[in-house]
Amino acid sequence: MNKSIQKERTCIVKEDLTNIRNLLSQCENIESSESETTEPRWYPKMTENIEVRRTFKLDAIESDSDWDDSSRDDNNNSVYEEISEGSLHLQVEEKKDDPRNSPCPFEGCDFVGRKLKFHVQHIHMPRIMWDNPQPPVRQERLAEVHQLRGNVLQYLSECLTGHSSMTELIRWANNNIAKMIPKRSEILSNARIQMEGLCEELKWRKPDRYALRPIVSPCVLVHWRYQVLFSQYLLNEQLSAYMCFGLEFMNNIENLEKSPLEYAKTYSLIARVLAMREELNVDIDEETNEIETPTIKDTPLVESDRRIVET
Structure with missing residues (x-):
């Protein structure tokens, strides 16, 4: 970018910094990238007919060197800033469709991406149902996991069929x-091993072949693709109860192989990686939930977006 233009833009923005902060404060949860709201928010007087979602990031508004020409909104669309006639204008360029992207099957969820399983497990399923929960459960406690x-x-059978019968649940799933x-x-192999353990613990007959279609055993219904479809048919109260299954067990450190603190740090990094995928070129192994070796560009990650609105 031309240095004179950059200085002019920085000067104008710094001059209006107080106004910008006031505008930002009007937007719900804008100072936190962890916001849970899914409603679009508008930046009054800053944009015209441009929708910018909840965690839009203005990079280092007070720093000439850190100001980037573009940022990204929640849907990973490019957002470009431009100064014209003393005003700051934003332009959103939608990300091109990737044939590898998959939409979330949960009705009302607008996620579209390559890591559908990761999204579904972390957003729409209780951790006790993950096929590779992190931190891992101790081997001697797996029987309790299968029972849960x-x-x-x-x-799910009681909620959807009115009977706590696996036969009825299989029939309902096949029909719906x-x-x-x-x-x-x-x-995947990891999920199949856990399905075998489920059959052994609950005395179910093991199928000759583990497949999602047709459903020949209730053990395959623990698969994340079925779980997310089941959950969207639940009433709000039922869904809340479903999401709480196994919570006490998974929160008990004595049941886990390692401290949740290590996982919490990993999860935070994964969340950032998902949000910054284009910048970092990082991928996640769907079977292990582990971060694959990243190729990081020279541009460092912003430590926190909270500093945008700090005085």
Whole structure:
């Protein structure tokens, strides 16, 4: 960018910094990138007919060197800033469709991305139902995990069929949601091992072949693709109860192989990676939930977006 233009833009923005802060403060939860609201927010007088979602980031508004030409909104669209006639204008350039992206099947969720399983497990499923929960559960406590998962399936059957019967739940799933499972979907080895353990613990007959379609055993219903489809048919109160299954067990450090603190740090990094995927070129292994080796560009990550509104 031309230095004179950059200085002019910086000067204008710094001059109006107080006004910008006031505008930002009008937007719900704008100072935190952890906001849970899904409603679009508007920047009054700053944009015209441009929708910028809840965690839009203005990079280092008080620093000439850190100011970037573009940022990204919640949907990872590029957002460009331009100074014209003494006003700050924003232009949103929508991200091009990627054939590898998948929409979330949960009705009302606008997620579209490559890591659908990661999204579904972290947003729409209780941790007890993850096929690779982090931190991992101790080997000697896995029997309790299988019992809790069996309880989840019974609860889903009661909510959806009126009976705590696995036969009824399989019939309901075959009639209502099995056709929504992509034909090419496979059961990964880690999920299959846990399905086998579920059959052993609950005395279910092991299927000759583990497949999502057709449903030949209730053990496959713990798969994340079925769980997210089940959950969207629950009433709000039922969904809240579903999300709380196994919470006490998974929060007990004695049941886990390592401290949750390490996982909390990892999860924070993963969340940032998902938000900054284009900048970092980082991927996540869907079977292990581990971050694959990143190729990081020279531009450092902003430590926190809170400093934008700090005085």
